[in-house]
Amino acid sequence: MFSAKTSGSDEWKAILSAISTLVEEATFEATAEGISFRGMDPSHVALIDISWPNSAFEKYECDGDIKFGVRIDEFSKLIKRSDKTEAIEISLSDNMLLISIGKNKQYKMRLIESSATDTPLPKIPYDTRISLATGLFDKILGDVQVVSDYLTIKTNATKSEFSGKGDSGEVLISLQKQQDEPV
Structure with a gap:
C-alpha cells in the first residue's frame, strides 16, 4: 500500500522541474519515512538528492519499501494539468501510477523498469547548509x-x-x- 497526498501542486512541480534538468527517467523510493530520489546526470557532473518527509504530506501511507520508475516529462505533463490549490494524490496499482488531481481528474501512468543503479553520495565535506522552500x-x-x-x-x-x-x-x-x- 502506498499513497501520498499534497494540498497543492507547487511541491510536485518544483521537484519534477529540478529532476528534469538532470535526467529523463527517475526512480523514486517510498518508505514509511517519506519519498526520496537520488540521481546523477549522464556525465556524472551534477547530482540531485531529494528527501521528502512524510510529515510534509497532507496524507501519507506506505507499508514497505517501494520503488517506482517514471518518465519525468510524462509525469510532469500530468502534474502541470493541476491548479496551484488542487490537491494531488499519487498511489500505485497494477504497475501503474495513479494520479488524482483535485476532486475530478484521475490519470493512470505506466511505470517503467528503471535501469538506474544506486547513486552513492560523494564524500565531499561541506561547511554550509542552505534550506529553501x-x-x-x-x-x-x-x-x-x-x-x-x-x-x-x-x-x-x-x-x-x-x-x-x-x-x-x-x-x-x-x-x-x-x-x-x-x-
Whole structure:
C-alpha cells in the first residue's frame, strides 16, 4: 500500500522541474519515512538528492519499501494539468501510477523498469547548509536558466548568492540569512 497526498501542486512541480534538468527517467523510493530520489546526470557532473518527509504530506501511507520508475516529462505533463490549490494524490496499482488531481481528474501512468543503479553520495565535506522552500528554489533555477545552463552557489555567514553566466548575459541572486536559519 502506498499513497501520498499534497494540498497543492507547487511541491510536485518544483521537484519534477529540478529532476528534469538532470535526467529523463527517475526512480523514486517510498518508505514509511517519506519519498526520496537520488540521481546523477549522464556525465556524472551534477547530482540531485531529494528527501521528502512524510510529515510534509497532507496524507501519507506506505507499508514497505517501494520503488517506482517514471518518465519525468510524462509525469510532469500530468502534474502541470493541476491548479496551484488542487490537491494531488499519487498511489500505485497494477504497475501503474495513479494520479488524482483535485476532486475530478484521475490519470493512470505506466511505470517503467528503471535501469538506474544506486547513486552513492560523494564524500565531499561541506561547511554550509542552505534550506529553501521548493517554490523559491524553483524560481531561482528558472531565473538563472534564462541566461545560463549552470548554477554557481556561494555562501558566507550573512548571505547566499546564486549566479549564472552565459552568452546572453549574467544573473546574480542574493538571499540574506534569516535569523536562526542556516545560510
